[in-house]
Amino acid sequence: MPLDYKRFNGPEDSVSYKRFTADYLKSYDELHSELIDETGHRKDGRAMDEARPMYVRGNFVSQAKGSSYIEMRGTKVVCSVFDPREIVHQNEFSTVGLLFCEVKFAPFACKRQRQSHVPDSEEKALSVALRKAVGPTVCCQLFANFQIDIFVYIIESDGSCLAAAITAAGLALANAAVPMFDVVTASSVAIIGDKIFIDPTEDEEHLAMISPDTNTNHGVITMARLNGLMQIADFRQIGSLDIECILKVTDILEQECQKVFPKIQKTLVGYVKNGIMEQKRLSEEGKAREAKLKDKMLEWRSSIVNNSV
Amino acid sequence: MAGILLSHTEKVYITHGVKNEYRSDGRSNIDYRPMELETDVVSHASGSARLRLANTDILVGVKTEIDVPKPDKPGLGKIEFFVDCSANATPEFEGRGGEQLANSISNIMLRAYQSAQAFNLKQLCIFEGKQCWKLYIDILILECGGNLCDAVSLAVKAALFNTRIPFVKAALMDGGNVDLQLSDDPFDSKWLDVGSAPLLVTLCRIGEKCVVDPTAEEESCSLVSLIVGVTGNPKYYNDYEDEEELPAFEAKCSVISMHGPGSVSPQNLRDAINQGIIAAVCLDEALGKTLFRERRDTEQFKRHSYGFLK
Amino acid sequence: MDEEGTEKICIPGMRLSTLQGHSSGQGTYVKDGYIFAALSGILKTEEDNKVIKLSVVSLITPSILPKAGDIVTAKVNVVNSRQVQCVILCTGQTILTRPYKGIIKKEDIQLKYKDGIDPYKCFRPGDIVLAKVLPTTELHWYHLSTEDNELGVIIATAEGSPPGVSMIPINWSMMQCPKTLVKELRKVARVVPENINEALLPLHFNQDDESLLLNK
Numbered sequence: 001m002p003l004d005y006k007r008f009n010g011p012e013d014s015v016s017y018k019r020f021t022a023d024y025l026k027s028y029d030e031l032h033s034e035l036i037d038e039t040g041h042r043k044d045g046r047a048m049d050e051a052r053p054m055y056v057r058g059n060f061v062s063q064a065k066g067s068s069y070i071e072m073r074g075t076k077v078v079c080s081v082f083d084p085r086e087i088v089h090q091n092e093f094s095t096v097g098l099l100f101c102e103v104k105f106a107p108f109a110c111k112r113q114r115q116s117h118v119p120d121s122e123e124k125a126l127s128v129a130l131r132k133a134v135g136p137t138v139c140c141q142l143f144a145n146f147q148i149d150i151f152v153y154i155i156e157s158d159g160s161c162l163a164a165a166i167t168a169a170g171l172a173l174a175n176a177a178v179p180m181f182d183v184v185t186a187s188s189v190a191i192i193g194d195k196i197f198i199d200p201t202e203d204e205e206h207l208a209m210i211s212p213d214t215n216t217n218h219g220v221i222t223m224a225r226l227n228g229l230m231q232i233a234d235f236r237q238i239g240s241l242d243i244e245c246i247l248k249v250t251d252i253l254e255q256e257c258q259k260v261f262p263k264i265q266k267t268l269v270g271y272v273k274n275g276i277m278e279q280k281r282l283s284e285e286g287k288a289r290e291a292k293l294k295d296k297m298l299e300w301r302s303s304i305v306n307n308s309v
Numbered sequence: 310m311a312g313i314l315l316s317h318t319e320k321v322y323i324t325h326g327v328k329n330e331y332r333s334d335g336r337s338n339i340d341y342r343p344m345e346l347e348t349d350v351v352s353h354a355s356g357s358a359r360l361r362l363a364n365t366d367i368l369v370g371v372k373t374e375i376d377v378p379k380p381d382k383p384g385l386g387k388i389e390f391f392v393d394c395s396a397n398a399t400p401e402f403e404g405r406g407g408e409q410l411a412n413s414i415s416n417i418m419l420r421a422y423q424s425a426q427a428f429n430l431k432q433l434c435i436f437e438g439k440q441c442w443k444l445y446i447d448i449l450i451l452e453c454g455g456n457l458c459d460a461v462s463l464a465v466k467a468a469l470f471n472t473r474i475p476f477v478k479a480a481l482m483d484g485g486n487v488d489l490q491l492s493d494d495p496f497d498s499k500w501l502d503v504g505s506a507p508l509l510v511t512l513c514r515i516g517e518k519c520v521v522d523p524t525a526e527e528e529s530c531s532l533v534s535l536i537v538g539v540t541g542n543p544k545y546y547n548d549y550e551d552e553e554e555l556p557a558f559e560a561k562c563s564v565i566s567m568h569g570p571g572s573v574s575p576q577n578l579r580d581a582i583n584q585g586i587i588a589a590v591c592l593d594e595a596l597g598k599t600l601f602r603e604r605r606d607t608e609q610f611k612r613h614s615y616g617f618l619k
Numbered sequence: 620m621d622e623e624g625t626e627k628i629c630i631p632g633m634r635l636s637t638l639q640g641h642s643s644g645q646g647t648y649v650k651d652g653y654i655f656a657a658l659s660g661i662l663k664t665e666e667d668n669k670v671i672k673l674s675v676v677s678l679i680t681p682s683i684l685p686k687a688g689d690i691v692t693a694k695v696n697v698v699n700s701r702q703v704q705c706v707i708l709c710t711g712q713t714i715l716t717r718p719y720k721g722i723i724k725k726e727d728i729q730l731k732y733k734d735g736i737d738p739y740k741c742f743r744p745g746d747i748v749l750a751k752v753l754p755t756t757e758l759h760w761y762h763l764s765t766e767d768n769e770l771g772v773i774i775a776t777a778e779g780s781p782p783g784v785s786m787i788p789i790n791w792s793m794m795q796c797p798k799t800l801v802k803e804l805r806k807v808a809r810v811v812p813e814n815i816n817e818a819l820l821p822l823h824f825n826q827d828d829e830s831l832l833l834n835k
Contacts, residue, residue, distance in 0.1 A: 065682060065716055083682050086759035093758060125416050137571040137631075139648065139657060143684050145758050174631055177681040179657040181648065182632030211425035217561070219425065228632030228655065231572035237565035240424040240540065243586055244563060247579055254575060262511060268630045268659045275659065275678035276626065289816035 004117045016113060030191065031207050044073070046200065051187065051199035051256060056167075056267050058175040066176020070168045074158025074201065079168035081176040084146035097143035101131040101150045105166055109157045111202060126162055132235035133166045133186060133224035139179040148178060159201040162236070163188040166224045171264050175271065183264055184233055186224035187256035189249055191217050191241060196249065198256060209239060217241045221249055225257035313529045318594045319529045324516040325379020332520065332527070339588045341522045346463070346596075348471040348603060350616050356472025356501075359617075360464040363524070364454020367461055369446060369468040373475075375435070375489070376443035386441040388422060390415040390448065393462070398453035401548045407450075413568075414448070414461055421538035421564040426508050428469075435477050439487045442474060448504070458536050461507035463596060469506060470546065470600050473498035504543025507563045508593055510585040511536050514573055521583040532571030535578070537585030538564035545597025560586050585602050620828030629656035629675050636673065646681065685710045685719065685761060687754040690770070692741050693721050693763065695746045701725050705750075707761060720760050727764035729806055740792075741765075741806035747774040749808050771808035777801045816833060 003009050018024055026034075034043065041047060052072040064080035071077075087098055103126040105115040119127075125207075138148065150172070152165045166186035173180055190200035190208035193216045197204045200220070201236035208220050219239020226233055237246065290301065315323075323333060328551035330338050344362045354370035360409070374386060391416045394407025401407070422428045433442040446468070448461055475498045478490040512519035513531040518526060523534075542558045565582065573581070606612040629635065633656045635647065643649050644665070646658040656662070660677035685691050685707060693705040703723040709715060726733050728741050742748065749770050750763035765771045774785045777796035786794035788807040795802045 015380075024381070065679075083715075084684055087738065090758060121412075121416070124412065128413060128416075135570045140570075143682070145755075146684060148682065153371050167768075174659050177658050177660070177677040177679050179646065179648075179681065179683065180631040181650075181655070181657065183630060196594065198749065215410045215426060215559075221565075226572055226632070229572070231574055232567075232578055233572045234567050235535075235565055235573075235578060236564060236567070238420045238423060240426040242559055242561050243582065245567070246582060250575060250578060265630055269628050272628045272630075272659055272661065272678060279678065286518060 042127045049198050056263050058271055066172045068168045075164050076155040077164040079152045079170045079172040081172045082149040084143040084148050087147045095144050097139040098147040099131055100147045101127050103127045103152045105154045109154050130165055134169050134250040135185045136233045143177055158243055159205045160188045160199050161224050174268055182226040182228045184186050184224055185257045185260040189224040190220050217245050223253040227261045313525050323530050326516045327518050339521045348467050358464045358467035359462050362460045365460045366452035367464040368449040369464040371468050371472045372529045374443045376483045378441040383438035384434050385430035387443040390418045390446050392448045394450045398450045424563050427540050428565040432502055436487050445513050455528050456522050458509045458511050466506045469501050469503040472501050504546035505540045507538040507540050508589050509538045510589045512581045512585050533569035535581045536566045539586050539589035541593045545594055627662040629662050630659045642670050642672045646675030680713045685752050687752050689752045693748055695742050695744050698738050698742055703738050721763045722760050723763045730766050740804040746772045748772050768809045771806040773808050777803050807817045
C-alpha cells in the first residue's frame, strides 16, 4: 500500500487484527460451503439469480452540477459530475472533449483492509474501467477541448463496486444535463464452478477470484450496457472461464442490465416532473408577489398625490 | 498508434474487404503477420526474450528474487509486471506520455496471470510461509507499431519459458529463520512450467467483423477493440512421451477487456470471443513449437545467436 | 391539470420520431434515420417551414459551452492597452453554472476607428457587457466581439460611486452616474428596454433607499 507522506501514517509494519481471527484461517472448501446453504440460497437469503434491491437517488450532492447515490445493501456509491472545464496540460487542439473519471474508496470502505488515501493500482484500474464504460454514452463532440469531471466515491464496498459505479455515473451525467446518447447500466456476476452468483457480495467475489486446485471455472464478469441502443459499452472478465460459460453469462448479464434500467428511468422522469411542478409553483408565487407590489405602488402613488395636494 | 490519415474511400475499402474476410495484404481476418522471436538475449536476466511483430519490437527481461510470501497466501510465490514505454518507440512517449499506456498493459497482464489455472504460483514456493520466489517481469517497448498487447504477451511467455529458477539446496530451520543454500552452478536450475500461460489476442472491430493483428491503417478504421486472454496448452511446452498422459485440454479465457471509445453489439462480442480463442490456440501451438525447437538447438549447441544484430 | 398529458417527458436515448418531416433541435441527436433525445427534460415541438423541429428543454442549465455566434453576457476583469479580459457568465438566456474565460481584442471592440481606440475608454473592470462569440482560435479562451450596436456595456458603476448605483447612458460612448453626476466613457450597448411603457412612467422606483424620485 503506497504511503501518503503528507499525513502521519501508522507504523509501517502494523497488521490488521483480523489476521488472527478464526475466520482468516478458513480453507477454500469451508468458505465455499458457507456461501450456499441447503435450500440453495445464499448467505444473505437471496436466490442464486436474484440481484440485491437497489436504492437510486439523484441530486445527492448539492454543490455538484449533477450527482447520484446508489445503494445495494452493503455497497454504497456516490457520484458527482461537474461542468466542462479546461483540460489541464493540453498541448494540441482536438475536436472532441474528454472525460476525467476518478474512483476513490473511503478508507473504511473495504472489510479486509484499510484503503490508503493515495490511489493504489486497484482504484486506478477502476477509474480506467469507468471511463471506458461511460465514454460511449457522452456526446463528447459538443465540448471540444474541455473535460467533464466524474468523481465516484465508494462509501462502503460489498461486491459489484464497478457495476454500481458505472450505473451511478450514468445517472449523475443525466442529472447534470450533459448531452448523452443513452443511459448506461451495469451489472456483474461471479462464477464458482457451475454456480453463477448474480450481483455478488464481497465474500462471493473474493472466493471467485481464487482458483480451486482442479480445473474448474472461476471468475468475475462485469458488463455495462447502453439500453436504448442495445450495445455493450464495456465487458470485463477476470479468472478462468471456458467459452460456453462466458456466452451463457453474457445473456444473463444483458437481462440483468435491462432490469436495472427501469429504476434509472423512473428516477429521471421523477426529477423532471418535480422540476415542472417547482417551476409552476415559483411562477405562481412570482405572479402573486408582483400583484402585491403593484397594489402597494398604486397605494403609495395615491398617497403622494393626496399629500401634495 | 501513429496518426495515419486515411480518406473516407480508403476506410470504406478496408471495411468492405474485412466483411468478406479479405484484408488489403491478403491475410484472412484471423491471420497474424510473420514474427521473429529470440530468447536469452539479455545475459544478466534469469530469462529474456525479444519479439518483432511487423513494426512492433518488444524486449522482456525476467529477474528473480527471494521474498516473503503474502500472509494470506503462504504457499504461493509472487509475480509483478512493469511496462516501460521508452521515448524511442514514438515521440508521444516522451516524459510521462507513455505512462497511461504502460499502466493499462501491465494491468491487463496482471489480470491475465491472476488465476492459478493460467500461471501456477505454487511452483515459486521455497518454504511455505517463509520464503518464496518473486518474479519481476520487465517489458520494454522498443518500437511501437500497433498491436502491443499481443506482442507483449507472446514475449512474456517466451521469456518465462526461458527463465531458470535455481534449485534451493537446503532450507534449515534455525530458531525460526530459514537458511537457504544455492549452488554456484548456473545450470543447476529448473525451468518454469509456463505451458498454460495466457496469450492475449486483440480483436479490432471494423464494421461488423473483427480482425486480428491490425495494421496501423486498419486500426484507424476501428473505434473499439476487444482483448481476449486465452490460457495455453501445456502439450506444446513440455516433453510428454505419452500423449495419453495429458489431461484433456480446454482453452479458457483468463481475461477479457474492451478498449476504445466505441461500443459493440452482443452478437459482435460473442463472435469476437470465439474468433479470439481460435486465433490464440493456433498462436500458442506455433509459439510452443518454436520455443521447444530453440531449446533443443541450444542444448545441442547448434543455435546461432543474433541478439540485436538482425 | 395533468402534466403528463400536456408535456412529454424525455430521458437520454429515448426515440422521439423518424427524420421524415422532422428536424433535430437542441438536446436531440440523429442516428440511423431516427431522432433521439440527448437530455432529460420536456419535449418541445416547433413548426419551422412545414418541418417540425423537436428539441428537449432541460430544467437545469445543460452542460454545453458557448459556441460561435452566441450572444453572451460577460463581466470585465482586466483592461489592457491591447485587449480586455472578461469572464462569461451567461449564454443567451441560460445562466452558466461554471464561468468561462473570454477575451475582447482591441480590433473587435467597435466597427469604426479601430486603430486609435483605447480599451480603457470603452470598458472598465466590473462592467457587465453583451458580446458575440467569434470562431475559436485559441484553446481555452473564447474570442468575443462587441462590434455591433446592440453589443457593449449594459451595466457599469462609476468610479467613486457607491456600489449598486448603475450609470445611465447619455450617448453611445458616454454614461453618467445618477448620484455623483460623474460622466465616464464607455462603449454603450443599444439595448431596447424590456417593458417600454416603464420608460414613459412618470415615477421611478429607486431600489436602494426605497424612496421615490420624481422624474425631472
